Amino acid sequence: MTVDHFNPEPKYLRIAATIRERIRSGELEPLQRVPGETQSVRIHGVARKTARMALGALAAEGWGFILQSRGTYVSERDKWPAEPAE
Template sequence: MIVTVDHFNPTPKFEQIAAIVRDQIRRGELRPLMPIPSENQMVEMHGVARDTARAAARLLAKEGWVFTIQGRGTFVARREDWPSE
């Protein structure tokens, strides 16, 4: 299922993208240690600026859903590292 940003929604686009990725992780579409879409892929999929895609990835990392390896990409964190809800 492809879900994309609602450009008419007042919620910031980076928060919408982060919510989409969180849902994909929870549903198991993105599993631990799998890469999440790259910034370029997010730009293409959601029609947003690169800075917006970067902000979404930073938010997910800050929350503990993903981690980044410089030069390699951003990956889903291990389940035990996910934030409690």
């Protein structure tokens, strides 16, 4: 899946949203490894820095955590951000 290069939203946020949806849907389970930078570059067709920023955004939001030299993993459900009220 490539990123729409004409969408004004930053690419790293769109990639983070894609991974976030995979977490919410259960495709990625808590404590499971998230596709890394190299895989994200290949899947989304973006630069490595963009992929790194997407993974960092997920960690900053509480959806994942980063282990240096080991990758990014999905946080446990109790650490996920609260869903906004509809």
